[in-house]
Amino acid sequence: MMYITIDGPAGSGKSSVAQRLAKELGFEHLDTGALYRSAALLWLRYGKDDFFNMLNNAKFELVNGTLRMNGKALGDEIRTPEIGKVVSKVAEMPKVREIITQKTRELADEKNIVVEGRDIGTVVLPNACVKIFLVASVEERAKRRYAQYQLKGINIRFEDVVKEIESRDRIDSSREVAPLKPAEDALMFNTDSLTLNEVVKKLKEIVLEKLKKC
Ligand code: DC
Numbered sequence: 693m694m695y696i697t698i699d700g701p702a703g704s705g706k707s708s709v710a711q712r713l714a715k716e717l718g719f720e721h722l723d724t725g726a727l728y729r730s731a732a733l734l735w736l737r738y739g740k741d742d743f744f745n746m747l748n749n750a751k752f753e754l755v756n757g758t759l760r761m762n763g764k765a766l767g768d769e770i771r772t773p774e775i776g777k778v779v780s781k782v783a784e785m786p787k788v789r790e791i792i793t794q795k796t797r798e799l800a801d802e803k804n805i806v807v808e809g810r811d812i813g814t815v816v817l818p819n820a821c822v823k824i825f826l827v828a829s830v831e832e833r834a835k836r837r838y839a840q841y842q843l844k845g846i847n848i849r850f851e852d853v854v855k856e857i858e859s860r861d862r863i864d865s866s867r868e869v870a871p872l873k874p875a876e877d878a879l880m881f882n883t884d885s886l887t888l889n890e891v892v893k894k895l896k897e898i899v900l901e902k903l904k905k906c
Pocket of ligand 1: 726
């Protein structure tokens with residue numbers, strides 16, 4: 693079974709790249725940000741007294757490419773501004789990271805899969821066959837995030853998107869457990885001024901070469 697990890701900061705293009713790459717290679721795809729967002733949903737729903745129990749007992753599955761929690765597909769309810777506000781804080785808790793790391797390993801077990809996140813190559817799947825770390829400038833990432841907000845009809849100033857990206861970078865990179873950083877054996881790939889198609893095409897070539905040696 694082969695693992696490909698894709699890590700990188702908010703707005704680096706991870707999700708679109710990971711999804712497309714998985715599809716082209718015939719691999720499954722897992723977005724671990726969605727697992728942390730689900731944890732944040734449980735935190736908001738049940739409060740701190742019942743939270744760890746609920747998270748521990750939550751059953752995650754990948755069914756036809758869709759992530760489910762306790763039998764229910766996870767959709768827009770984990771992509772709200774309320775979740776966006778608390779998710780970094782929830783993801784900072786060592787116990788949460790321990791539980792999600794374990795659940796990610798179980799989901800990936802026995803599969804050919806592209807797993808994306810922040811600490812997948814360093815902590816979650818350190819033995820992965822191919823590790824990619826995507827980078828892009830703050831301006832480029834803010835432009836992409838701003839365009840996504842506009843598509844969803846969310847009104848926000850560009851300067852505020854830049855601030856949001858910078859603040860997420862700070863929290864994700866400076867936390868004590870599993871901070872955002874490239875694995876020593878990760879391939880650094882800068883997506884600035886490349887289209888999604890260009891990134892996927894180049895990465896696919898690189899990955900196919902590397903997979904031969906796994
Ligand atoms: O990729 P995203 O924006 O959906 O991630 C949501 C949050 O989860 C973000 O604050 C970073 C955190 N996260 C993490 O700490 N580790 C991961 N492997 C994936 C996401």
